[in-house]
Amino acid sequence: MKPKLQSPPSFEDISWVHQNIQSLIHRTPVMSCESLNQITGAQLFFKCENFQKIGAFKTRGASSAALFLTEAERKAGLATHSSGNHAQAVALTAQRQGMKAYIVMPDSSPAPKIAATKGYGAELFFCENTIEARQQKLEEVVARTGATFIHPFDDYHVIAGQATAAKELIEDTDGLDIVIAPIGGGGLMSGTALISKYLMPKAKVFGAEPRIVDDAFRSVKSGKVEVNTRIDTIADGLRTNLSEKTFDIISRQVDQIFTVTEEEIIQAMRLIWERMKLVIEPSSAVPFAAVLSHPASFRGQKIGIILTGGNVDLDRLPWIK
Amino acid sequence: MKPKLQSPPSFEDISWVHQNIQSLIHRTPVMSCESLNQITGAQLFFKCENFQKIGAFKTRGASSAALFLTEAERKAGLATHSSGNHAQAVALTAQRQGMKAYIVMPDSSPAPKIAATKGYGAELFFCENTIEARQQKLEEVVARTGATFIHPFDDYHVIAGQATAAKELIEDTDGLDIVIAPIGGGGLMSGTALISKYLMPKAKVFGAEPRIVDDAFRSVKSGKVEVNTRIDTIADGLRTNLSEKTFDIISRQVDQIFTVTEEEIIQAMRLIWERMKLVIEPSSAVPFAAVLSHPASFRGQKIGIILTGGNVDLDRLPWIK
Secondary structure, eight states: OOOOOSSSOOOHHHHHHHHHGGSSOOOOOOOOOOOHHHHHHHHEEEEGGGGGGGBBTOOOOOOOHHHTHHHHHHHOOOOOSSSSSHHHHHHHHHTTTOEEEEEEOOOOOOOOHHHHHTTTTTTEEEOOHHHHHHHHHHHHHHHOOOOOOOOOSSSSHHHHHHHHHHHHHTTSSSOOOOEEOSSSHHOOOOOHHHHHHHHOSSSSEEEEEGGGGGGGHHHHHTSSSSOOOOOSSGGGGGGGGOOOOHHHHHHHHHHHEEEEEEHHHHHHHHHHHHOBBBOOOOGGGGHHHHHHHHHGTTTTEOOOOOOOOOOTTTOOOOOOO | OOOOSSSSHHHHHHHHHHHHHGGGGGOEEEEOOOOHHHHHEEEEEEGGGGGGGGGBHHHHHHHHHHHTHHHHHHHHOOOOOOOSSHHHHHHHHHTTTTOEEEEEEETSSSHHHHHHHTTTTOOEEEEOSSSSHHHHHHHHHHHHOEEEEEOOSSSSSHHHHHHHHHHHHHTTTTTTTTTEEEOOSSSSHHHHHHHHHHHOTTSEEEEEEEEEGOOHHHHHHTTTTOSSSSOOOOOOGGGGGOOHHHHHHHHHHHOEEEOOOOHHHHHHHHHHHHHHOOOHHHHHHHHHHHHHOGGGGGTTEEEEEOBBBBBTTTTOTTTTO
């Protein structure tokens, strides 16, 4: 049993987590693509977390959080609220380790996501699709079951797990000038920035955000957590605001945040499908969209890009009207 | 300079080809997927030729054919007729080796395929979309240029190249009970069958075809090359009939040919996109469709499946009406 982390994970914390979640995650491949290198004039290395268990990097964070539970906590199980990849990640993590999982989902969640989460043996609770309703329902569930709430990003253990994606990316490439990840709640970005600075102090760490949910960009500028006033981006994994923990890490460790338009996200997503033959979700395309739309910042560089996931509604592709 | 092959490639021929095309092809990954294993009750190993250069296995055959050219032939260049992956493979092969490529394409070919083939520096010639018009135009081009016609499949050198996909698949897995590939003109199937029987004499080699272009199935039954009377399958890479050379190899070496419906192809394709996050073209889904629709022949087996390519029109997905 490892004591719970009280501060941003150190290199040793991330390494320990990485070693101990090996059996719960895939070491996903790093892929490159000559034609995208030509288009960008850069050398791009894509970390394919779309091939991760449950189809997204979130398995890393949930697996990591479970490492820090006491025996009593393990017996009571895990809880979270999410309509997306984090719900499936918590459900899978619990199932693989013989724990119970209690997941609060908005009753408007797509049927396949509900089915997938149920498929991992989780008990589901439905609520209205507001932050308040979710939190209230979650509090009820936690009060009744004693389960441990696994926050999707405002949690150092989760951040340590998400850091392992960039750790593998760095280990499996031969030196990078830039590492870039998308920013939603900031868990992946925080982990990516920490490990990149530990392992490659001279490399730049960039974040990328849809312009219409540019809370991280504005937060870093103003020096406090800003919130989004609209969330209608196609990049549904990036609608969340930063938390105090992720804001603190990102504002110290991330060198620059780029914002991109919806059209740029769609074009970048399509290019990756077409040239790399990879199914990725819109959120995954945001860093590559930043590379395409800010060429002067990237040309000639060796760039590690985290493709965060591939869970997309195949019935509704954004370029098909 | 290697003498031209006068008979089906031996193990030594295929190994020599494989060694000598290394710099022209990618060694593509073999991927597996827990949820597809669960659905089928089998262990599936997918050889991802959608990640091959030009997005399909055809690069192997064209690269192989180029190895057997005389100096005079190399100077005169390569020619072929194709609206699809073979055209791009021949064009790329020529470009990489400083040869000229002359490609005859139907004037109805999709703009992206025309652009891609031109992008590899080939000279294009357009004709009506009939077999006769293509052949006539090709003969004109060959007569004028002296270029060597690289047939897409009725060519032992091409067959030897296509065999290298299954060779890598077998080398990168730990024993297979079954290897299965789709059958169009039969070049990939012939190469796959030869190398599989050389390396794993006890393994079964299966072919898979869309039911509405089941010429190979009927040919093996009747003992002579049968032709398709309709070609309106979604699996556009598999509309071609066998040739004498491929029929001869397939009728001796392939243990069984399965046929599948269009609906089964679409479902199999979608499952691979959804669960494996791989963009594959419809032809690639045909062997997996056979596994899904003939469970008794596959359950409990270790199965190598060749995913042939990923060049698909992203504006028109078959499950979106």
